Amino acid sequence: MIELKQLTKRYGQGAKATEALSGLNLSIHKGEIFGVIGHSGAGKSTLIRCMNLLERPTSGEVWVGGVNLTGLSKQRLQNERRKIGMIFQHFNLLSSATVYDNIAFPLRLARKGKAEVEAKVNELLALVGLEAHRNKYPAQLSGGQKQRVGIARALASDPQVLLCDEATSALDPQTTDSILKLLLDINQRFNLTIVLITHEMHVIQSICDRVAVIHQGGIVEEGAVTDVFLKPQHPVTKDFVRGEQSQGEPLELAVQASGTGSPQAVKITFLGSKTYESILSRTVRETGADFAILQGTISTIKDTPYGQLIVRFEGGREQIDATLAKLSEQGLDVEVMN
Amino acid sequence: MWGLDFSSVDWNEIGVATLDTLKMLGASAVFTFILGLPIGIVLFMASRSTTGWVRAAYAVISFIVNILRSVPFIILIVALIPVTKAIVGVTFGVLGTIPPLVIAAAPFFARLVETSLREVDRGVIEAAHSMGASTWQVITRVLLPEARPGLLAGITITVVTLVSYTAMSGMVGGGGLGDLAIRYGYYRYESTVMIISVIFMIVLVQLLQMAGDRLVRHFTRK
Ligand SMILES: Nc1ncnc2c1ncn2[C@@H]1O[C@H](COP(=O)(O)OP(=O)(O)OP(=O)(O)O)[C@@H](O)[C@H]1O
Ligand SMILES: [Mg+2]
Numbered sequence: 001m002i003e004l005k006q007l008t009k010r011y012g013q014g015a016k017a018t019e020a021l022s023g024l025n026l027s028i029h030k031g032e033i034f035g036v037i038g039h040s041g042a043g044k045s046t047l048i049r050c051m052n053l054l055e056r057p058t059s060g061e062v063w064v065g066g067v068n069l070t071g072l073s074k075q076r077l078q079n080e081r082r083k084i085g086m087i088f089q090h091f092n093l094l095s096s097a098t099v100y101d102n103i104a105f106p107l108r109l110a111r112k113g114k115a116e117v118e119a120k121v122n123e124l125l126a127l128v129g130l131e132a133h134r135n136k137y138p139a140q141l142s143g144g145q146k147q148r149v150g151i152a153r154a155l156a157s158d159p160q161v162l163l164c165d166e167a168t169s170a171l172d173p174q175t176t177d178s179i180l181k182l183l184l185d186i187n188q189r190f191n192l193t194i195v196l197i198t199h200e201m202h203v204i205q206s207i208c209d210r211v212a213v214i215h216q217g218g219i220v221e222e223g224a225v226t227d228v229f230l231k232p233q234h235p236v237t238k239d240f241v242r243g244e245q246s247q248g249e250p251l252e253l254a255v256q257a258s259g260t261g262s263p264q265a266v267k268i269t270f271l272g273s274k275t276y277e278s279i280l281s282r283t284v285r286e287t288g289a290d291f292a293i294l295q296g297t298i299s300t301i302k303d304t305p306y307g308q309l310i311v312r313f314e315g316g317r318e319q320i321d322a323t324l325a326k327l328s329e330q331g332l333d334v335e336v337m338n
Numbered sequence: 339m340w341g342l343d344f345s346s347v348d349w350n351e352i353g354v355a356t357l358d359t360l361k362m363l364g365a366s367a368v369f370t371f372i373l374g375l376p377i378g379i380v381l382f383m384a385s386r387s388t389t390g391w392v393r394a395a396y397a398v399i400s401f402i403v404n405i406l407r408s409v410p411f412i413i414l415i416v417a418l419i420p421v422t423k424a425i426v427g428v429t430f431g432v433l434g435t436i437p438p439l440v441i442a443a444a445p446f447f448a449r450l451v452e453t454s455l456r457e458v459d460r461g462v463i464e465a466a467h468s469m470g471a472s473t474w475q476v477i478t479r480v481l482l483p484e485a486r487p488g489l490l491a492g493i494t495i496t497v498v499t500l501v502s503y504t505a506m507s508g509m510v511g512g513g514g515l516g517d518l519a520i521r522y523g524y525y526r527y528e529s530t531v532m533i534i535s536v537i538f539m540i541v542l543v544q545l546l547q548m549a550g551d552r553l554v555r556h557f558t559r560k
Binding site for chain 2: 163
């Protein structure tokens with residue numbers, strides 16, 4: 001659906017030029033929710049703004065829905081942009097227009113008839129649950145309500161893609177969750193491709209199918225959220241995942257604490273339905289090893305349950321090795337720590 | 339009262355002068371708006387451009403605007419006599435005053451327009467671009483509606499400034515209340531008519547300012 005090829009963006013010229021994106025490649029499929037996560041200044045906003053050419057890349061190509069945007073005339077680009085919705089961190093609503101008129105705005109830009117505008121806006125007001133606020137001005141709404149208006153406005157022209165630049169960063173946790181739920185609902189209902197940019201792993205974990213980690217203008221890690229989240233490879237990714245699970249110093253101490261026999265600390269990852277099975281207790285009963293749980297998380301990634309336990313096995317060398325082997329056999333991911 | 343003699347006042351003459359002032363004010367305000375608004379929009383759009391020649395054009399227009407704004411109005415009237423003659427055929431009276439009024443006030447108003455457009459949230463302009471708005475649509479559907487309170491305040495300031503300009507034009511026989519005040523008060527030492535003229539102008543400014551403020555408040559949504 002979206003294809004970025006060798007995308008480079010430099011701001012400024014000569015010695016004081018900063019390269020916000022350096023030869024970045026990315027491919028986003030139809031119907032997925034794709035997350036891009038990165039620290040401040042990594043190039044996230046630049047990346048998403050290149051996807052509808054609000055920011056023109058210095059070099060490289062941007063393909064959306066099979067059209068190369070970088071090669072289009074101004075007029076054709078304006079037409080293509082109508083198929084790409086965008087929502088913003090600070091909502092960017094017209095302060096002089098009512099909720100109704102804000103949502104009608106893109107339809108009127110496209111010179112749609114009055115009856116058509118009315119029908120569409122009413123439908124969208126219902127979708128985002130703002131029927132009661134149709135005649136209010138943005139200044140009279142809460143942050144979450146403003147973002148709902150933003151979403152309705154972005155959907156008005158029936159886009160194929162919705163770009164979200166830090167759409168929940170200005171909202172409190174509950175409101176964030178309600179907006180994320182709305183986005184997920186829209187994605188499933190209309191099979192709409194959603195790209196969202198964030199610096200919060202929580203957002204990625206809640207609704208994304210795939211994720212890319214951006215660092216210093218390049219993608220350092222990319223894949224299914226379950227893979228990236230449970231087995232992060234790059235230090236930046238590990239940072240984000242650790243931030244979410246809040247592991248840290250106490251774990252180091254626990255891992256180093258001595259146990260009986262030849263103790264071994266391991267990280268066990270459960271995924272899907274295995275998360276709720278009693279694999280661990282069955283296995284140690286067979287092998288006779290003992291264990292202590294040092295740390296653990298049971299949660300979900302989008303709607304896939306997962307568990308991640310850090311466990312110290314105690315007992316003889318052979319008992320422990322047999323335990324680890326059996327766990328692997330049953331489809332758990334076992335990583336030895338030291 | 340205060341040695342003023344109202345019995346000898348020619349109210350008819352005051353009425354005519356008031357009407358003249360209102361005519362000058364109305365006509366020059368309309369033309370100032372018609373001329374100043376597009377110049378202000380052009381200034382704003384050009385100031386944001388990154389294209390070389392557009393930036394050069396901005397510098398030139400900006401320079402001309404600054405010159406017109408720094409020349410004292412009374413000198414402008416004199417300097418513009420040939421221009422005024424070419425446009426309206428006369429250089430005195432109500433008609434002869436309108437061109438210099440417009441040429442003096444339009445650059446002033448254009449700057450106020452530029453400033454109020456700058457106040458418009460960049461994010462909103464960007465959102466409109468992301469929805470496929472053309473430049474014209476951004477101007478008419480985003481910039482002008484969003485800047486409306488600022489523009490109305492600018493219009494109010496400009497019209498009030500025009501009131502004092504019309505008074506100054508009295509120095510060169512422009513007609514209106516200013517003319518009356520100068521003719522009676524300065525040349526004939528009849529302060530009654532002068533004071534009445536001045537009071538009329540004060541009332542006019544007050545009314546204009548109040549109306550402007552009300553409009554601004556009515557359209558402010560923040
Ligand atoms: N208009 C600009 N002019 C010059 N440099 C810019 C501009 N916009 C961004 N940059 C630079 O490009 C780099 C990437 O910026 P970008 O806004 O994409 O980061 P970000 O990942 O969105 O950060 P944040 O999380 O803080 O929003 C930064 O070093 C920034 O300073
Ligand atoms: Mg950003």
